[in-house]
Amino acid sequence: SLGTRATIxxxxxxxxxxxxxxxxxxxxxxxxxxxxxxEAERLYAQASNNAGLKPVGVTCHIxxxxxxxxxxxxxxVKMRGLVERLxxxxxxxxxLDLGGGLGVPYFNMPTPASPADYAAMIARTMRGLDxxxxxxxxxxxxxxxxxxxxxxxxxxxxxxxxxxxxxxxAMNDLIRPAMYDAYHDxxxxxxxxxxxxxxxxxxxxCETGDTFTRDRDLPRxxxxxxxxxxxxxxxxxxxxxxxxxxxxxxxxxVNGDRFAVxxxxxxxxxxxxxxxxxxxxEA
Numbered sequence: 707s708l709g710t711r712a713t714i715x716x717x718x719x720x721x722x723x724x725x726x727x728x729x730x731x732x733x734x735x736x737x738x739x740x741x742x743x744x745e746a747e748r749l750y751a752q753a754s755n756n757a758g759l760k761p762v763g764v765t766c767h768i769x770x771x772x773x774x775x776x777x778x779x780x781x782x783v784k785m786r787g788l789v790e791r792l793x794x795x796x797x798x799x800x801x802l803d804l805g806g807g808l809g810v811p812y813f814n815m816p817t818p819a820s821p822a823d824y825a826a827m828i829a830r831t832m833r834g835l836d837x838x839x840x841x842x843x844x845x846x847x848x849x850x851x852x853x854x855x856x857x858x859x860x861x862x863x864x865x866x867x868x869x870x871x872x873x874x875x876a877m878n879d880l881i882r883p884a885m886y887d888a889y890h891d892x893x894x895x896x897x898x899x900x901x902x903x904x905x906x907x908x909x910x911x912c913e914t915g916d917t918f919t920r921d922r923d924l925p926r927x928x929x930x931x932x933x934x935x936x937x938x939x940x941x942x943x944x945x946x947x948x949x950x951x952x953x954x955x956x957x958x959x960v961n962g963d964r965f966a967v968x969x970x971x972x973x974x975x976x977x978x979x980x981x982x983x984x985x986x987x988e989a
Contacts, residue, residue, distance in 0.1 A: 711760040714753060715803060717767075718746045718788060720781040724769035724807065740766065743788055747795075754797055762798070763838075764788055767805025770844060773818035775827050778807070782831045789837060799837060804828070806842035810849040812937055813891035821846075845940035852939025854880050854955070855895075858931045859910065869905050871927050876909030877916040878949040880935060880942055884915045892918070895932040897925040911950050943969070948977055 719740030735742070741749065746764060753759040768781050782804055789799045809818035821843065832839070856875035863869050882888035892907060902923040909916040918935070927933070943957055957969035 711758055713760050713762050715763040715765045715801060716741065716746050716749055716753070716761060717765045718743060718785065720766050720768060720784045722768050722777050722781040722784070724772045724777045743784070746788060747791060750792055750797060751795065763801030763803060764792075764799065765803035765805065765840075767842070768807060770807045771809045772807040773809040773815070775819045775823060778804075778824070779827055779831055782828065786832060786835055789835065801838045801840060802832075802835075803840035803842075806844035808843050808846045810846050810937060810940065812849075812889060815889075847940075849937045849940035852937075852942055854890075854935040854938040854942055856933055856935065858927050858929050858933065860929055861927060869903060871905040871907045871924075873907065873909055873918075873933065875918075875935070875955075876911045876950070876952060877913065878911070878947045878952050879909075879955055880918070880938060881945050881947075882941055883918045884913075885945075890918065890938065891936040892922065892924060893934045893936060894925050894927065895934060898928070898931075900926050903927070911952075951977065953977065 717740040721735040723734055750761050753761040766781055766785055792799050808824055811817050856873040858871055859874050860872040877884040903926045904921055904923050906920045907918040946954055953972055956967050956971040959966050959968045
């Protein structure tokens, strides 16, 4: 009705397993994302003949925290083949978005493939393909640029010897360990001397899932100590919530010896003010 054509790309599911946690795998045929190659070819041709659509490219993304290049290369080779088949049918393909997912060098794992290795692999697999590329490197850009700062509230020791370090941070502040079994290095801001102690590090929410790690060897902790969760710059604040009526933590941007609060901590009044009473319940 507007007399214009919407520029679109079609997302393909290349049926490639990227490894890692099942909840961040997006490229297998049993994942909800994208369409099959045969369906992509049909839809691309159909859209090309639609007065309201202008297909210009195809896209894929097979998952997050990918540490080896082999699954990415397998997907990219398949995507190149799709571009060549579409062009062989006389269809214009201007863009190829190869997604992202390059792994973060978390502190408990070997160093993943580097951006330079990633670029070299792309140059090799896509050589001679005249197309505009798009890439979305992902969490590696910012994960290790952020921390979550928390304070120990209590050390709870069971008679059998298990020790719980109860923090003021919880799963609503950093949900990745509860959701993905994700590892975050935990560092005391001022480590105490002495031998390491084995802790379960937990939050104060009434959920067993409110656990950051179990059986982690850390410098001895005491109530009042500050600890830093490393690698919280990706999927930390953006996945936080006010679950259990817990206020969002403030965000602080640091540059050398300068800092600025870029998202203040809300108040309970702020949180409650977002609730509205329907007319039919008002007295």
